[in-house]
Amino acid sequence: MEDQNPTDTAGSAPPGVGRFAPSTTGEAHPGTLLAALLCWLDARKNGDRVLLRLENLDPDRSTPAFEDAMQQDLAWLGLDWDEVTRQSDNQSDYEEALDRLAEAGQLYPCSCSRAEIRASGVRTPDGGYRYDNRCRDRALPPGGWRASEEPLRARLLEGTFTAVDLGGDDLTQDPTASFGDPIVRRRDGAIAYQLACVVDDAMSGVTRIVRGRDIMSNTASQVAIQTSLGFVTPEYRHHMLLLERQGEKLAKLHGSVGATALREVYSAAELCGVLVFAAGMVERLEPMTPTERLDGFSWDRVSHKDRLAHWAGRVLEVSGDQGQ
Template sequence: MEKKTAVCGRFAPSPSGRMHLGNLWSCLLAWLAARSQGGRMVLRLEDLDPDRCTQAWCDQVMRDLEWLGLDWDNEPVYQSRRTDIYRSAFTQLEERGLVYPCYCTRAERLAASAPHRSDGVVIYDGRCRRLSSQEREELSRTRRPAWRVEVPEETVSFVDRIQGPFSQNLARDCGDFILRRSDGVYAYQLAVVVDDAAMGVTQVVRGSDLLDSTPRQLWLQEELGFPHPEYGHVPLLLAPDGRRLAKRDRDQELGKLQSRYTAPELVGRLAHLAGLIPEPVPITPAELLPQFSWEKLPKEDRTAPR
C-alpha cells in the first residue's frame, strides 16, 4: 500500500505593514486546511524587500497570528536569511543557459511589453534576450541588470482545489520573468519555489490574486527537480466599495479590528463568509476544525464585514 504523504501547509505573510482582514482570511483558511488533516503548519516571513520589511513588522505578524489563535510548528523562517539557498537555485538555472540579464528601466520594460491582458498585466517581450554580447557589455557599463528566466512556448495546467482547472501558456500569458532584481535581491517567484520545497510544503492555500503565479512556479519546480504542492486559491475579501484590501490604505487592518471585535468574534465572521458556519457567531479556530470542508468554500470574492 502506498504511504500517504503527511500534509504540510504554510503561512507566508509579507511583513511590510500590519495585516488586514484579507490576510487573516487567507491565514485562517490555510491553517484550517492543514490542521483539519492532522498536518503541520510552517511560518515563513517573506521579508526579502529590505526597504519595506522590518523585524518589528515580523514580530507584529506573529503576535497577530497568536491573538487570532493560529499556531505553527518549529521556528519561523526568514527569507532575508536564505540568500545563499536562492543563489544556488539561480546558479543551477544560469548554468543551463535559462537566465539572461535585463537592462531595461521600468519605462522601457513597459514599452517593450506585449499589449495589456484583460487583468492589466503586461507581458515582457524578451527584448534583452536578443541583445548581442557587445550590446550587453556596453549596457553593463552604465546599468546593473536584473536577471530574467527564459520561458518556453509551453502550456502548464493544474487543478486548483477551489478554483478548478487552470491553464497558462508561459510564453504568451506570462513571458520571461525576473528571478533577481538589479539590486541583487532574489525575486518572489524563485524564493517561494525554493522555500516550499526546502520546508516540505505539500499544500499551498493563498489568495486568488496569486493564481496567475502558479503555472510559472510549477514550471520552476519542474526545472529544479522539486515536487509539486497542491494548491487552493481562496477568493479575495473586498472593501465595502468593491476595492481590494491593501495595507497601504489601512483598510480593515487588525489594529482597528481589535478595538471592535474579540478574536472569536472576528474568526466567526470570517468563518461565516467562508461558508463554514451558518451564522457569524464567536468561535475559535480550533472549534472550527470539524466544520472545515473544501466543498463549502466559495469561489467568488466576498465583501469584508464593516
Template sequence: MTYRGRFAPSPTGPLHFGSLVAAVGSYLYARQAGGEWLLRIEDLDSPREVPGSADSIIRTLDTLGFEWTGSILRQSSRRDAYEAATQRLLNNEQAFHCSCTRSELQAAQSSEVRLFDTDELRYPGWCRLGPRAPERKTAVRLFVTRGETAVTDLLQGRFTVDVSAEVGDFVIRRRDGLHAYQLAVVIDDAFQGITAVVRGADLLHSTPRQVILHRMLNLVVPDYAHLPVVTDANGIKLSKSAGAAAIDIDRPTGEVWRALEFLQQAPPPELRRAGLATLWEWAIKHWQPKRLNGQRQATIRVGREDGLI
C-alpha cells in the same frame, strides 16, 4: 505523506482581514488533514518592510489561537539558497543575464500585453544570446519555453497560462540583486516540505510561473488552493497599502468568526461568545472548502452594526 501547509505574510503592516482569511483557510485545511502548519515571513523586499510589523503579525496570530509547527522561517535569512538556485539555473543554461532596463522594455510594449493582471512587463527575449549592454548591471531571467502551463487548483479547477506569451522570460533575480518572489516562494515551499499552498486568488495568475520553476529545479509541485480575495464595496482588494484596518486583537473570537463567515462556513452565531478554543474546534471539524469552489473574490460589508470592522 504528512500534509504540510503554510502561511507566508509580508511584513508590510499589521495583519489585516484579507490576510487573516488566507491564514484561517490554510490553517483549517492543514488541521483537518491532521497535518502541520508552518509560518514564513516574506521579508525579501526590505525597502517595503515596515519595522515591527513581522512581530506584530506573529503576536496577532498567536492571540487568535493559531498554532504553528517549528520555528518561523524568514526569507531575509535565505538569500544563499536563492542564489544557489539562481547559479544552478544559469549553469544549466535554463536562465540568462539580461541588461535591459524597465524603460527600454516599456518602450517596446504594445498596448495589448498590458491586459494581463501582472506588474511584470512582457519580455521580448532580447538578451537570450547574451546581454545587449554587458557593461551594465544585469538581471537574471528564466528561459521560458512556448506553450501553456496548467495548474489544477483544488478550488479554482484547471487554470492555464501561456507564460511565454504573457510575461515571457521572467525575472528570478532583479538588477538590484534582490531575488524575485517567484523564485523565493518556490525554494522555500520545497525547503519547508510544503505539500499544499493555500492562499488568496490574487496569486493564482502567477502560479504557473512557480510551477515552471518547480519543474526546472526538479522539485515536487505542491497542491494549490486559491481562496477568494477580500474586496471592499468597490471591488478593490483589501490590502495593507490600501489602509485596511488591522485585526482587533481584543476581540479574537469575533475576528476568527468573521473570517469563517467570509469563507462560507456558516459558523453558528452563539460561537461568537463561546471562546476561541471552542470556535477553532468547531471550525476544524466542519471545514468545507468546497463551498468556495470557483469563487475568486468576495466583498465584506464595512461598518457593521457590531462595529467589528
C-alpha cells in the same frame, strides 16, 4: 493524499506540508487573517504540518517590526505553526538556484524599464503588461550572475504548464506568452518573489499551497520555474477574497483597516467568527476559535465567490456573495 495511500501498510505515510506565507511589508488586514485561517484549517483538518513563512525580502518595505506584529496577530487569532521561517535566512538556497539557472543558460540580464515594457501594450492576466522576452539573447557579465549590476530574468521553458487545483480552477497557461520571463533578482540584489517562493516551497517540502485567488495567475510561471529546477510541483487551492468597493471598482480589502484597529474592537473569537461568516462557512455571526471551527471545516462550505466587506469604523461589515 498520503493518508489514503493503500500501499502504505505501515500506516505511517509522512504528513503533507502546508504553508502560510505573508509578506511582512505592512500590518495584517482582514484578508491576511482570513487567508491564514483557511490555510491553517486546511492543514490541521488533514493532519498536515503547517509552516509560517515570513516573506521579508523587500529591503524597502519589509521591517522586523512588521514580522513581529504578523506573528503576534496570528497567534492572537488562535493560529499555531509547526515551524516559522524567514526568507532572509534562505539566501544560500536562492543563490544555488541562480547558479543552476545560470549553468542551464536560463539566466540573463535585463534593464528594460517599465515604460519600455508597457509600450508593448499587451496586458497580463493580473492586469500588468507582458514582457516580450526581448533581452533573452543577452549574456551574463564575465563574472557571472553575481557580478551583474542589472536585474536578472529567468528564461522559462516554452509551452503550457499546469498543476492540480483542488478547488477545480484551471491553472493551465503558457507563462512565456502570458507574462514573459520573470525577474528573479532585482537590481539591488534582492531575490524576487517568484523564485523565492518556488525555492522556499521546495526546500520546506511543501505539498499543498492554499492561497488567495489573486495569485492564481502566477501559478504556471512558478510551475515552469519548478520544472527548470527539478522540483516537485505541489497541489494548489486558490480561495475567495474579501473585496471592497473603491469608486466604481472592486479591490482587495487592503489598507482600510489593520490588525491593531481590529484588535481594539474585537476579541479573537469575535473576529474569527466574523471571518468564518465572511467566508460563507456559517449562516450567522457567532464567536468561535479556529480550533472550534476545525471539526466542521470543509471546503464545500467555503464560498467559491469573492465577498464584499467594508470597515465601517468600529465594525467589519460583510455582505453576500459578489460573484467572480
